[in-house]
Amino acid sequence: MDSYHKNESDYADIMDRKHHQSATRPHMSMAERAAQFSPFAALTGYEALIQEAGRETEKRIEPDENLKAELDEKFKYISARIASAPEVSLTYFQKDDRKDGGAYRTIRGRVKKIDFLKKTVVMTDGTKISAEEIIGLEL
Numbered sequence: 001m002d003s004y005h006k007n008e009s010d011y012a013d014i015m016d017r018k019h020h021q022s023a024t025r026p027h028m029s030m031a032e033r034a035a036q037f038s039p040f041a042a043l044t045g046y047e048a049l050i051q052e053a054g055r056e057t058e059k060r061i062e063p064d065e066n067l068k069a070e071l072d073e074k075f076k077y078i079s080a081r082i083a084s085a086p087e088v089s090l091t092y093f094q095k096d097d098r099k100d101g102g103a104y105r106t107i108r109g110r111v112k113k114i115d116f117l118k119k120t121v122v123m124t125d126g127t128k129i130s131a132e133e134i135i136g137l138e139l
Helices: 030-033 044-054 063-082
Strands: 087-095 103-113 118-122 129-131 136-138
Touching: 063 103, 063 136, 087 129
Parallel strands: none
Antiparallel strands: 087 103, 087 136, 103 118, 118 129
């Protein structure tokens, strides 16, 4: 038999011995022992950082004067009928909290209030949208 293949008789002298327990160090659980061999993540959070850097955002479109005038007329129309909470579809730019840019969102709902002083549109569900970020409004 070669030196790599041992049989049980080679260990007969130690088979019945008690497992050694250190008198100075506490016993380690199996989970603690296994943790010694788990992979080490030296760059904790690096993967999330890479994913965030790769996430794409859109640039905000600056509406031209024609679009601003069209939206202004629609806001006036809605404001005159605000008591009936008119249903609209709004497309607006939502700024990204973590990166430059953002995303365009479209929501459908009923308008509760148009605050011309604060330049916001308040929906019946409580959503507040800056009128300056709206680029599309369908009645």
